[in-house]
Amino acid sequence: MLSSILAPSMMCVDYARFSGTLRTFEENGIGLLHVDVMDGVFVKNYTLGTDFCRNLRKMTSIPLDLHLMITEPEWKIAWFDVQPGEWVSVHAEATDHLQRALAAIRACGGKSLAALNPATPLSALDYVLDDIDGVLLMTVNPGFAGQKLIPATLRKIADCRKYLDERGYGHVRIEADGNVSFENAVKMRAAGADTFVAGSSSVFRGPDLAANIEELRRCAE
Ligand code: DX5
């Protein structure tokens, strides 16, 4: 089983405690910072963008995990100045050119992930398996923090792990995004997820971030 990685969701950070939060993440071995980019079209919300990413990189050495909930990402990857080793996910539903988008991420030295909404079948991955380092499975519909897990997505995580392993892609990671509570993290890990987006349901639930990280790590190990 791939080792577990926690990726706190930066849209859930309390801005009054922003730099202290980053220090806490660094001191507690956080592996990735999940940055939700929403364009008001692919999802009905606006969140973080290119300036936020640029400034965040100046404040921490933790690699970014960009989750692009934007249409036609293949033309916009260049705007984000992706750094080697950063993760970038693009939605299969947001483009007619998924392979082009994934290749554009790798061309910058990024780790490429295909993101799938809850209802999108795994067959969307059939012809891009050689182009991905991971799959981001939405466990809620994208657009907002604080939603409830869609139960069928637990089965989808298990199906996805099996699908990848059977085809010889055991190294491809599975990132679960949406309502990763302590309780749900246990179920997601058992199903085969290895990377966990931590938002209002876990790391940002209550003021003690370090204790929440420790608890989530325990649940996701
Ligand atoms: C959407 C986001 C949210 C959120 C996760 O892509 O990544 O899912 O911040 O946090 P929860 O669901 O726990 O509020």
Ligand code: ZN
């Ligand atoms: Zn996300």
